[in-house]
Amino acid sequence: xxxxxxxxxxxxxxxxxxxxxxxxxxxxxxxxxxxxxxxxxxxxxxxxxxxxxxxxxxxxxxxxxxxxxxxxxxxxxxxxxxxxxxxxxxxxxxxxxxxxxxxxxxxxxxxxxxxxxxxxxxxxxxxxxxxxxxxxxxxxxxxxxxxxxxxxxxxxxxxxxxxxxxxxxxxxxxxxxxxxxxxxxxxxxxxxxxxxxxxxxxxxxxxxxxxxxxxxxxxxxxxxxxxxxxxxxxxxxxxxxxxxxxxxxxxxxxxxxxxxxxxxxxxxxxxxxxxxxxxxxxxxxxxxxxxxxxxxxxxxxxxxxxxxxxxxxxxxxxxxxxxxxxxxxxxxxxxxxxxxxxx
Amino acid sequence: xxxxxxxxxxxxxxxxxxxxxxxxxxxxxxxxxxxxxxxxxxxxxxxxxxxxxxxxxxxxxxxxxxxxxxxxxxxxxxxxxxxxxxxxxxxxxxxxxxxxxxxxxxxxxxxxxxxxxxxxxxxxxxxxxxxxxxxxxxxxxxxxxxxxxxxxxxxxxxxxxxxxxxxxxxxxxxxxxxxxxxxxxxxxxxxxxxxxxxxxxxxxxxxxxxxxxxxxxxxxxxxxxxxxxxxxxxxxxxxxxxxxxxxxxxxxxxxxxxxxxxxxxxxxxxxxxxxxxxxxxxxxxxxxxxxxxxxxxxxxxxxxxxxxxxxxxxxxxxxxxxxxxxxxxxxxxxxxxxxxxxx
Numbered sequence: 001x002x003x004x005x006x007x008x009x010x011x012x013x014x015x016x017x018x019x020x021x022x023x024x025x026x027x028x029x030x031x032x033x034x035x036x037x038x039x040x041x042x043x044x045x046x047x048x049x050x051x052x053x054x055x056x057x058x059x060x061x062x063x064x065x066x067x068x069x070x071x072x073x074x075x076x077x078x079x080x081x082x083x084x085x086x087x088x089x090x091x092x093x094x095x096x097x098x099x100x101x102x103x104x105x106x107x108x109x110x111x112x113x114x115x116x117x118x119x120x121x122x123x124x125x126x127x128x129x130x131x132x133x134x135x136x137x138x139x140x141x142x143x144x145x146x147x148x149x150x151x152x153x154x155x156x157x158x159x160x161x162x163x164x165x166x167x168x169x170x171x172x173x174x175x176x177x178x179x180x181x182x183x184x185x186x187x188x189x190x191x192x193x194x195x196x197x198x199x200x201x202x203x204x205x206x207x208x209x210x211x212x213x214x215x216x217x218x219x220x221x222x223x224x225x226x227x228x229x230x231x232x233x234x235x236x237x238x239x240x241x242x243x244x245x246x247x248x249x250x251x252x253x254x255x256x257x258x259x260x261x262x263x264x265x266x267x268x269x270x271x272x273x274x275x276x277x278x279x280x281x282x283x284x285x286x287x288x289x290x291x292x293x294x295x296x297x298x299x300x301x302x303x304x305x306x307x308x309x310x311x312x313x314x315x316x317x318x319x320x321x322x323x324x325x326x327x328x329x330x331x332x333x334x335x336x337x338x339x340x341x342x343x
Numbered sequence: 344x345x346x347x348x349x350x351x352x353x354x355x356x357x358x359x360x361x362x363x364x365x366x367x368x369x370x371x372x373x374x375x376x377x378x379x380x381x382x383x384x385x386x387x388x389x390x391x392x393x394x395x396x397x398x399x400x401x402x403x404x405x406x407x408x409x410x411x412x413x414x415x416x417x418x419x420x421x422x423x424x425x426x427x428x429x430x431x432x433x434x435x436x437x438x439x440x441x442x443x444x445x446x447x448x449x450x451x452x453x454x455x456x457x458x459x460x461x462x463x464x465x466x467x468x469x470x471x472x473x474x475x476x477x478x479x480x481x482x483x484x485x486x487x488x489x490x491x492x493x494x495x496x497x498x499x500x501x502x503x504x505x506x507x508x509x510x511x512x513x514x515x516x517x518x519x520x521x522x523x524x525x526x527x528x529x530x531x532x533x534x535x536x537x538x539x540x541x542x543x544x545x546x547x548x549x550x551x552x553x554x555x556x557x558x559x560x561x562x563x564x565x566x567x568x569x570x571x572x573x574x575x576x577x578x579x580x581x582x583x584x585x586x587x588x589x590x591x592x593x594x595x596x597x598x599x600x601x602x603x604x605x606x607x608x609x610x611x612x613x614x615x616x617x618x619x620x621x622x623x624x625x626x627x628x629x630x631x632x633x634x635x636x637x638x639x640x641x642x643x644x645x646x647x648x649x650x651x652x653x654x655x656x657x658x659x660x661x662x663x664x665x666x667x668x669x670x671x672x673x674x675x676x677x678x679x680x681x682x683x684x685x686x
Contacts, residue, residue, distance in 0.1 A: 286619065
């Protein structure tokens with residue numbers, strides 16, 4: 001049985017708990033660390049040592065105590081989220097010691113996991129295991145399903161994606177390009193990210209939304225308008241996209257990161273009435289109902305990664321104790337590509 | 344050849360022209376009357392004496408000089424819009440003197456009409472010809488296509504429609520009921536209209552949006568939420584509907600009458616981010632691409648009218664010179680059901 005260097009036995013897990021519900025932007029003091037003794041494995045469970053954890057924008061919403069599509073995180077309890085871990089011990093058929101699994105007991109070093117709620121991963125040459133938390137995992141599938149199914153993308157479309165340097169956005173833009181978009185435009189929050197989009201990821205145009213009004217920059221980048229908007233940001237970005245969308249255009253509304261920390265109601269978009277005349281469809285979506293696409297997605301996107309046609313970035317933070325700051329940094333836009341915690 | 348009482352020959356038409364682009368709410372002085380001599384008929388044209396004219400909320404948008412799905416009305420020229428007229432003279436195959444046609448040369452007493460842009464109407468027992476401007480015409484088809492196709496209504500749904508006493512709204516609610524809705528809720532702007540919805544049109548619940556916040560009144564009327572929202576109003580109504588819509592719900596966005604006269608950008612809905620978690624679809628639409636449904640619609644709705652299962656109201660204003668005030672009154676909510684000008 002392998003043991004973690006930091007912890008003498010696998011029975012102990014160091015975990016991040018929610019200490020207080022954040023008001024606006026989360027602070028380090030909204031989290032606390034706890035060392036927890038794990039109970040013995042039950043039948044059907046495996047014990048894992050986590051290798052990689054993910055922090056994602058959607059987690060901010062679950063920190064509020066409001067009715068939503070999933071229950072809020074509980075105060076004084078360990079957070080949850082995606083994780084890749086190696087199996088140390090198994091009482092589940094079909095899962096062997098040494099297997100690598102994808103599961104939802106993140107924000108901790110070790111966990112007892114119900115094998116039926118885990119996915120045994122294929123270790124692919126040239127593809128790091130952390131990719132299953134990003135471009136080959138939930139964010140990648142979010143991009144794939146959101147673009148192709150929710151936004152009804154078709155070859156020849158002009159596509160605009162906001163938050164384009166993020167885990168989802170960078171996959172959206174590249175999938176659009178590889179699927180035959182006539183033009184792919186992205187927005188991001190720094191000059192470095194913008195340069196990365198056009199120089200490394202094959203975006204046709206990109207702009208820094210901090211450089212000026214989004215509407216004006218989008219108009220310059222897409223003078224003939226856009227067919228599809230993939231929204232990770234909301235607010236001013238959505239308003240600009242509504243103005244730019246052509247008749248019959250579609251928006252897949254995936255996130256509104258500009259609003260998650262708001263303590264007041266958000267006023268934009270103020271031009272929503274344009275959706276009538278332009279016959280626009282705006283669809284909010286979650287990835288969960290689209291896991292029927294997973295195998296098709298993993299084969300297609302896995303192939304593009306292997307061939308080097310699709311690139312992905314990770315911003316890696318080391319150590320369980322750094323997980324809160326990784327999350328806070330994510331909300332502040334300090335990542336390029338997927339924000340990963342490596343244990 | 345029949346002649347109008349008011350006008351000695353059919354060669355003269357009395358017409359309403361756009362004198363100034365309205366700022367905010369239109370005023371009578373934004374319109375002017377003109378007596379126009381019609382040119383001789385060209386091949387393929389018919390001359391009609393209009394019997395009924397329609398005024399509709401969408402016309403307000405076309406009075407602004409902005410790029411839209413249809414060009415703006417021109418200053419100093421005669422307005423256009425739906426009309427039912429009797430043919431006085433014909434140079435078109437298939438259209439006889441005495442036929443009644445539906446066409447788009449409204450806002451005037453007489454017109455030369457290209458027969459290919461007109462529809463010869465069936466005179467049905469018990470159905471007044473003005474119905475072709477309302478429940479059996481564009482507003483009725485808007486309700487039918489918007490509810491069944493755009494909002495993807497299915498039997499068992501709980502449906503909320505705003506502007507429910509209007510031409511479109513009253514048809515939406517009744518079609519929903521006749522198609523098997525589990526509950527139909529409407530909002531309107533007066534106690535009389537609200538009573539009319541529940542007592543005469545078969546709505547399960549209705550409220551006066553002037554009596555209090557829309558969200559609270561909608562919650563009282565639909566404590567378990569709604570599946571479909573048919574939006575004629577926008578603003579606070581749309582915001583309340585987004586809060587009330589269940590997971591996977593649909594909104595057909597047909598009009599935002601609360602905003603047409605706005606001179607400032609509109610702040611609502613402020614809760615659009617809810618569309619992500621609830622996976623809502625908001626679709627703006629126009630009726631024009633849905634005319635493929637016309638025959639199915641006219642047969643089904645015509646049957647319900649004949650049987651008395653579907654009721655419709657008209658607010659009738661008499662005389663061409665009263666057309667501007669009919670339109671201004673429509674925007675102020677002075678109508679119950681379709682606003683009609685009878686000549």
